[in-house]
Amino acid sequence: MQSPIYTLVILAGTILAMAPRLAHACFCDKDSLATEVKARPRVAAIVRGRVVDPTPSSDEERVARLQVLIEGSAAAPEQFDELADAQNRVHNTGQAIDVMNLKLARFGEDAAIHARLATFHALDGNLERARAHSDKALALASSDVAAQMGVE
Secondary structure, three states: OOOHHHHHHHHHHHHHHHHHHHHHHHHHOHHHHHHHHHHOHHHHHHHOOOOOOOOHHHHHHHHHHHHHHHHOOOOOHHHHHHHHHHHHHOOOHHHHHHHHHHHHHHHOOOHHHHHHHHHHHHHOOOHHHHHHHHHHHHHHHHHHHHHHHOOO
């Protein structure tokens, strides 16, 4: 059996032997990273740890684009959520509630829909409706868990 010190020395030697190759790969990749930063500055900021808040104009554009999609019958459930969030960010909480109610009518009862409705009603100041949707979300979520576990 070899000593732990011998193993550490071999490991350190291996790492030091590979270091120039790794550094060279990073150096050579700098130009493609610079190209990516120019093409996608918002993604680069996120990768660097900066939080990029959406601008009001981008939210207004998102609302206009998604509103057209939602009016069609092929809209995905996630697009309703995205539209409602954008509506809320541009201070149209009432319209965000309308979007979530449309999603509820189109896709049926779901705990996530009621949870979002509870949040939007609370932000709008209607705490009674927020509480009702919150209770409904909890009831649906617990029944979903029970169904998955085979409990009646």
